[in-house]
Amino acid sequence: MMETTNPASVSSQAQARENPLSYRPLILAGLVLGLGQGGFFDGIVFHQLLQWHHMFSSIETDMTIAGMELNTFGDGLFHLFDWLLTLVGIFLLWRAGQQAKDAWSGRVFLGALLLGAGLFNLVEGILDHHLLGIHHLKPGAHELLWDLGFLGSGVLLISIGVLLIQATMKESGTLTP
Template sequence: MEAKSGFVYRRMPLIAAGIFLGLGLGGFVDGILLHQILQWHHMLSNTKPLTTPSNIDLNMIWDGLFHALDWILTVIGVALLWRAGGRDDVPWSSQTFVGSLLIGAGLFNLVEGLIDHQILGIHHVKSGPNQLAWDVGFLILGGLLVVVGWLVLQNSKGRQELGIRS
């Protein structure tokens, strides 16, 4: 929080909006790039390989449910951003917002990678030789996004405390 002329600024509404948007957009990048464009995997491709029409249909449905969740997370993020925009006590900062987006996208990779790839094993980033390396790389990318986002947030907090707009 930053106090200026008796006014207290609260960054959390903007941070929450950025994290939800980052989660949703991170899911869309995964779904669009890895599921659709590169076709490296689908939601159930490790347990229901695309070898029969019924398995193809089932994977298509689960990919659609995955995209529906991404859409819901994105809508929540937009609603939170809209609410934050209407508040005078929320400082608008590109650094705070971008840092929050990075944290959200990184959290998406970490949660999805741990649950779907490691715990449930329903799919891998890229099945076949070196699939563990691809899965670990996905987790490392997620961790790096969270760390970089956190560092950007810390930098923006320091800038706000000094009264510098970012």
């Protein structure tokens, strides 16, 4: 049995090879926004709502006024960094939207956001929880398990993000981001 090929599909595939759309600006914007939002999630949920730790809680207890001042200052610096990442991500997203040659996809953008949030968890978890030891996700009993779970959530978010981006690129016939 002979397969028929849709001429419009062949034409659009040939045009895509000649003038490939790039997801790179959208991925970069989503990645930076994901890093900022991952930090905000960590700071709002773990530092403020659950109050499991503060930025320097393994260095100075938050049970004294001086310790609470240091930890509040550290949390403020942390949120400032998250805010700056978010502003840069918004600018990158705006700039990507100005380029007609760049591809747009909600699935690629979501994948990049998840990739950024996962990278945040992985990098922050390795640096702050394990290498520097300035705080743990949930100090006390089973703190290593909590810290490893945090790293695992980063790996999971990264994996989902990469799968979303790759699936969209495969469907669109794009070989590179």
